[in-house]
Amino acid sequence: MENERKKIVVSGMRPTGRLHLGNYWGALKNWVDLQEKYDCFFFVADWHVLTTATEKTEAIRENARLMVIDWLAAGLDPQKCVFFRQSEIKEHSELYLLLSMVTPVSWLLRNPTFKETLLELHKQKYKGQEDKAKMAEGASKKLLEAHAGGEEDLAVTSELSTYGFLGYPVLQAADIVMYGADFVPVGKDQLPHLELTREIARKFNRVFGAGLLKEPGALLTQAPMVPGLDGRKMSKSYNNSIELGEAPKSVEAKIKRMFTDPLKLKVDDKGHPEGCVVFAFHKIYNKDYAARETECCGGTIGCGACKKHLFELMTPSLETFAERRAAYEGDPAKVDALLSAGSAKARAAAAAALSRINKSLKL
Numbered sequence: 280m281e282n283e284r285k286k287i288v289v290s291g292m293r294p295t296g297r298l299h300l301g302n303y304w305g306a307l308k309n310w311v312d313l314q315e316k317y318d319c320f321f322f323v324a325d326w327h328v329l330t331t332a333t334e335k336t337e338a339i340r341e342n343a344r345l346m347v348i349d350w351l352a353a354g355l356d357p358q359k360c361v362f363f364r365q366s367e368i369k370e371h372s373e374l375y376l377l378l379s380m381v382t383p384v385s386w387l388l389r390n391p392t393f394k395e396t397l398l399e400l401h402k403q404k405y406k407g408q409e410d411k412a413k414m415a416e417g418a419s420k421k422l423l424e425a426h427a428g429g430e431e432d433l434a435v436t437s438e439l440s441t442y443g444f445l446g447y448p449v450l451q452a453a454d455i456v457m458y459g460a461d462f463v464p465v466g467k468d469q470l471p472h473l474e475l476t477r478e479i480a481r482k483f484n485r486v487f488g489a490g491l492l493k494e495p496g497a498l499l500t501q502a503p504m505v506p507g508l509d510g511r512k513m514s515k516s517y518n519n520s521i522e523l524g525e526a527p528k529s530v531e532a533k534i535k536r537m538f539t540d541p542l543k544l545k546v547d548d549k550g551h552p553e554g555c556v557v558f559a560f561h562k563i564y565n566k567d568y569a570a571r572e573t574e575c576c577g578g579t580i581g582c583g584a585c586k587k588h589l590f591e592l593m594t595p596s597l598e599t600f601a602e603r604r605a606a607y608e609g610d611p612a613k614v615d616a617l618l619s620a621g622s623a624k625a626r627a628a629a630a631a632a633l634s635r636i637n638k639s640l641k642l
């Protein structure tokens with residue numbers, strides 16, 4: 280019996296070094312599940328780092344390696360999926376160029392992430408320089424107004440608004456449609472980005488030939504909310520994260536620091552689990568978190584015992600991550616070899632796609 284072709288899934292991550300539990304529960308855990316059901320292409324989006332940070336290139340390669348070690352520690356299996364470095368597949372840049380020929384600049388200027396990130400970059404760049412900061416603030420405001428009211432567009436005049444940065448959604452589209460993705464795993468907030476990819480693919484097909492590129496669908500994923508130790512979003516820059524392969528002892532100390540209900544001081548104080556970071560983690564690691572909610576609200580458990588229980592629940596998976604990580608940590612050559620093997624598979628698929636596309640373009 281002929282094997283039914285599995286649907287194709289494509290997704291990437293910017294290499295920022297070691298991953299934390301927010302990255303794991305927000306995306307990576309889903310990737311590990313997807314590899315069982317789909318033909319998956321997962322890539323290290325190293326060229327995407329350059330769209331906003333051209334000064335820090337020396338860390339990208341090592342950060343990619345550290346991130347891929349976490350992919351492996353989480354359970355991505357090179358026998359079940361293809362993972363690779365984007366920059367090793369030059370076909371991505373060729374398709375990016377071709378897609379850019381049909382993408383109107385107005386579509387890219389509409390991208391809210393571009394505007395928000397540009398504003399953030401301005402703030403960072405002019406931090407501590409009051410006059411310039413004011414200028415930047417005003418200019419950023421002007422940028423936002425420009426899109427609503429058609430004023431002079433800072434997106435066009437700012438030195439931080441580079442051609443590559445404005446055009447990153449085109450590169451993103453190339454990354455995805457290259458492999459004929461049926462689906463891209465996304466959260467609700469990323470749907471507009473995927474829609475832009477679909478629009479670009481549609482336009483390309485209209486101009487150069489029907490059916491040349493597949494419009495990818497969304498694989499909507501519901502990820503649990505993983506707050507940082509202080510209750511804000513988990514982020515390395517807030518110094519409130521727990522790394523994926525972090526040693527259990529260190530995690531235990533961090534759980535002790537987790538933000539809880541400030542009004543619950545004694546065991547028999549009635550607590551408010553909503554807003555308590557420890558409880559947010561119980562919701563992920565404790566099947567019977569509803570019972571914990573009742574105990575907390577009823578004042579029958581103290582925060583110390585609640586934290587201790589959380590650590591016990593988390594320990595098995597922390598140990599598994601740490602063990603798997605250790606197998607690759609001192610051996611960068613092993614990680615590079617896995618990435619190279621993945622790149623060879625991705626390159627074959629990309630080259631075939633480009634050859635088909637170029638034929639249609641009669642180049």
Ligand code: SF4
Nearest residue numbers: 550555557575582585
């Ligand atoms: S008992 Fe647990 S859930 Fe309730 S406030 Fe304390 S740490 Fe949070």
